[in-house]
Amino acid sequence: MQDDVLLAVNNLTVRFDVSAPALKRLITRSPRRFVHAVEDVSFTVPRRSVFALVGESGCGKSTLARAVVGVERPTSGHVSLAGRRVSGFTTRAAERTWRSDVQMIFQDPQSSLNPRWRVGRSVAEPLRTHRMVAGRAEAVERVGALLEAVGLSSEDARRFPHQFSGGQRQRIAIARALSTRPALVVCDEPTSALDVSVQAQILNLMRRLQREFGLTYLLITHNFAVVAHMADHVGVMYLGRLVEQGPADVLLADPKHPYTRLLLDTVPDPARRGRAREPMKGEAPSPINPPVGCAFQQRCPLATARCAHERPVLRSAGRTAVACHAFEERRLPPWRTSIQPDLQSAEGSR
Amino acid sequence: MSPALSVNGLTVTLGRHQAAPKVIDDLSFDVGPGEILGMVGESGAGKSLTGQAILGLLDPPLHMAGGRIEVAGERIDGLSETAMRSWRGRRIGAVFQDPMTSLNPLLTIGRQLTETIRTHLPMNAASARERAIRLLSEVGVPAPEERMGAYPHMLSGGMRQRVVLALAFACDPMLVIADEPTTALDVSIQAQIVGLLRRMCRERGASVMLITHDMGVIAECADRVAVLYGGRLAEIGPADTLLREPAHPYTQGLMASIPDMRRRVDMLPQIPGSMPRVGGAPSGCAFHPRCSRATARCRAERPDLVGHGSCLAACWMPGDPSGFRPEATHAG
Ligand SMILES: Nc1ncnc2c1ncn2[C@@H]1O[C@H](COP(=O)(O)OP(=O)(O)OP(=O)(O)O)[C@@H](O)[C@H]1O
Ligand SMILES: Nc1ncnc2c1ncn2[C@@H]1O[C@H](COP(=O)(O)OP(=O)(O)OP(=O)(O)O)[C@@H](O)[C@H]1O
Ligand code: SF4
Ligand SMILES: [Mg+2]
Ligand SMILES: [Mg+2]
Numbered sequence: 218m219q220d221d222v223l224l225a226v227n228n229l230t231v232r233f234d235v236s237a238p239a240l241k242r243l244i245t246r247s248p249r250r251f252v253h254a255v256e257d258v259s260f261t262v263p264r265r266s267v268f269a270l271v272g273e274s275g276c277g278k279s280t281l282a283r284a285v286v287g288v289e290r291p292t293s294g295h296v297s298l299a300g301r302r303v304s305g306f307t308t309r310a311a312e313r314t315w316r317s318d319v320q321m322i323f324q325d326p327q328s329s330l331n332p333r334w335r336v337g338r339s340v341a342e343p344l345r346t347h348r349m350v351a352g353r354a355e356a357v358e359r360v361g362a363l364l365e366a367v368g369l370s371s372e373d374a375r376r377f378p379h380q381f382s383g384g385q386r387q388r389i390a391i392a393r394a395l396s397t398r399p400a401l402v403v404c405d406e407p408t409s410a411l412d413v414s415v416q417a418q419i420l421n422l423m424r425r426l427q428r429e430f431g432l433t434y435l436l437i438t439h440n441f442a443v444v445a446h447m448a449d450h451v452g453v454m455y456l457g458r459l460v461e462q463g464p465a466d467v468l469l470a471d472p473k474h475p476y477t478r479l480l481l482d483t484v485p486d487p488a489r490r491g492r493a494r495e496p497m498k499g500e501a502p503s504p505i506n507p508p509v510g511c512a513f514q515q516r517c518p519l520a521t522a523r524c525a526h527e528r529p530v531l532r533s534a535g536r537t538a539v540a541c542h543a544f545e546e547r548r549l550p551p552w553r554t555s556i557q558p559d560l561q562s563a564e565g566s567r
Numbered sequence: 568m569s570p571a572l573s574v575n576g577l578t579v580t581l582g583r584h585q586a587a588p589k590v591i592d593d594l595s596f597d598v599g600p601g602e603i604l605g606m607v608g609e610s611g612a613g614k615s616l617t618g619q620a621i622l623g624l625l626d627p628p629l630h631m632a633g634g635r636i637e638v639a640g641e642r643i644d645g646l647s648e649t650a651m652r653s654w655r656g657r658r659i660g661a662v663f664q665d666p667m668t669s670l671n672p673l674l675t676i677g678r679q680l681t682e683t684i685r686t687h688l689p690m691n692a693a694s695a696r697e698r699a700i701r702l703l704s705e706v707g708v709p710a711p712e713e714r715m716g717a718y719p720h721m722l723s724g725g726m727r728q729r730v731v732l733a734l735a736f737a738c739d740p741m742l743v744i745a746d747e748p749t750t751a752l753d754v755s756i757q758a759q760i761v762g763l764l765r766r767m768c769r770e771r772g773a774s775v776m777l778i779t780h781d782m783g784v785i786a787e788c789a790d791r792v793a794v795l796y797g798g799r800l801a802e803i804g805p806a807d808t809l810l811r812e813p814a815h816p817y818t819q820g821l822m823a824s825i826p827d828m829r830r831r832v833d834m835l836p837q838i839p840g841s842m843p844r845v846g847g848a849p850s851g852c853a854f855h856p857r858c859s860r861a862t863a864r865c866r867a868e869r870p871d872l873v874g875h876g877s878c879l880a881a882c883w884m885p886g887d888p889s890g891f892r893p894e895a896t897h898a899g
Pocket of ligand 5: 614615616
């Protein structure tokens with residue numbers, strides 16, 4: 218089972234130094250300051266599965282994604298893909314193979330498409346960088362096939378990005394990401410900027426491509442409905458740390474971390490008219506000086522004195538893992554049963 | 568009692584010439600007193616332009632080519648910019664997606680609030696300040712007295728949007744136009760802001776036109792819903808009915824395409840294709856190229872809004888979703 222792990226993230230920590238210049242620090246006697254963007258995060262993603270990372274803005278999802286695709290240097294810990302460590306490549310060739318194996322899709326497709334380039338050129342660019350096509354004719358053919366795979370036509374290669382709708386541009390970005398035949402595609406909020414009708418098209422496309430090309434997705438989103446629809450495994454992040462993780466069906470049906478529960482309570486639900494969401498109190502603390510103890514303590518209805526000085530660590534909770542003292546101390550009230558995902562039909566679809 | 572807002576035959580064109588393409592085409596709806604009207608529709612449907620037309624904020628080349636806009640029975644389209652400015656602060660409040668559109672980065676939030684209050688209400692400095700502090704505490708800004716001296720950049724996005732709500736409600740407006748007020752915010756903050764908007768509306772008896780593309784937000788707080796498609800109303804009706812039994816195939820497709828937390832499906836039902844661009848509307852019903860129910864009549868004749876149960880839908884064959892299968896295609 219475990220041997221088919223594609224992506225392994227091991228004790229990954231990414232901090233950003235945001236200290237004042239040294240001289241100023243000396244004069245004002247202020248300490249160095251670090252943004253603790255990602256702290257000691259570990260998880261594995263089996264081949265051909267979907268791992269969703271959820272959490273509020275600023276909790277470190279994109280930083281983690283950037284570390285996974287190798288553009289952010291870990292402060293400590295490491296990432297490996299199919300057993301190979303990311304970073305510290307000994308040869309350019311090794312680095313190139315690895316880079317072509319991981320691709321990324323962003324919330325804003327604009328960021329991977331040059332507005333002045335014809336679409337075909339943008340889609341072909343990774344192929345050229347990775348020297349994966351012999352000549353122009355082959356590139357044109359590959360680009361045409363890729364555009365058709367994402368539901369566009371090969372003629373679209375001659376048009377410019379502004380001639381497409383937001384959803385179509387996201388399709389183009391997906392075609393570009395698939396050009397190098399990656400094993401892992403990191404999707405950072407791929408549908409957050411899209412309308413629900415377009416979101417459905419893109420999610421269906423992602424699923425179809427996953428089957429067709431045997432893709433593995435690391436999917437970053439803050440939309441639990443998207444998680445429930447797409448994910449096999451879920452990791453919930455809060456202020457740089459994973460606070461709960463496990464199989465999607467189990468975690469969504471019986472969330473154990475108070476933060477996951479409150480997040481699920483805030484999910485707006487079109488099927489439930491007039492249900493006032495339970496708004497979560499307050500806002501997430503600053504990642505610059507993360508609080509001692511549990512980062513969620515100020516917003517948590519179950520916090521005690523212990524939560525204020527001792528940081529809970531991830532512990533096994535059946536098939537999931539949870540970092541919460543209330544859970545460990547068995548103080549956790551039962552989870553509401555009314556909105557449980559219908560697991561039977563979930564099984565049927567796998 | 569006349570409706571808080573009444574829009575009649577609103578038409579907005581891109582340019583002033585005869586053949587200028589219509590961005591909003593003959594749009595009519597009301598917002599009742601104390602009512603929250605949710606306005607939904609996909610990107611480019613014309614939601615924001617409708618709001619801007621009401622606020623008198625259309626910039627050229629956009630041009631209000633026809634129609635009538637009344638607030639509490641008084642006609643406000645065609646008023647001078649000075650008159651409109653006074654309507655905007657006093658009787659119509661506005662909240663936009665980016666709080667910084669409504670805030671001045673160079674002034675403290677206290678100053679912005681008291682200036683708004685004193686411009687529109689006969690109040691001295693001391694009572695305006697008192698009112699400002701009370702507003703801030705009503706919208707849930709902690710330590711409001713201290714925050715009066717804060718500049719917008721010192722606040723988080725959620726706090727800024729609270730301040731914008733305080734500004735919008737500062738002079739007890741009868742109508743608030745909120746354009747995607749929660750889209751830029753985190754889910755947990757979104758819920759706080761939606762709850763706040765609803766409470767402010769109830770407590771102060773204001774009507775709200777809430778523009779959003781988030782059906783969840785609509786379900787949570789709208790009394791009625793208007794669905795826009797290509798600059799026209801596709802459907803309008805009470806939220807309860809419209810969300811549960813939508814009559815227009817477009818609304819039906821929209822509702823079906825939202826992933827359901829409770830029921831996992833392999834492929835989501837999707838509406839094929841995309842909305843026509845401005846000026847590129849097809850003949851007949853603008854939705855017909857994407858509609859699985861379209862007939863020859865739909866391709867030739869444009870449907871008007873007709874009653875279907877408690878909703879109005881612009882469709883030749885509204886309702887009957889049983890005969891309508893949004894295709895769960897594998898076409899991607
Ligand atoms: N280059 C950088 N220098 C300093 N701080 C950074 C840098 N990049 C990110 N941060 C900070 O690290 C934290 C995590 O940021 P990140 O972008 O990973 O969050 P996120 O979870 O993706 O949020 P969002 O949902 O808003 O995209 C934030 O506090 C952010 O301000
Ligand atoms: N200044 C402008 N010049 C030209 N076209 C414009 C202008 N402003 C808006 N449009 C067009 O008018 C249409 C309606 O725009 P509007 O901003 O009202 O859409 P919306 O429904 O608010 O969409 P979104 O959900 O993306 O905000 C769009 O097709 C848009 O491209
Ligand atoms: S550890 Fe304490 S504060 Fe943190 S989530 Fe659990 S109960 Fe709440
Ligand atoms: Mg991010
Ligand atoms: Mg808009």
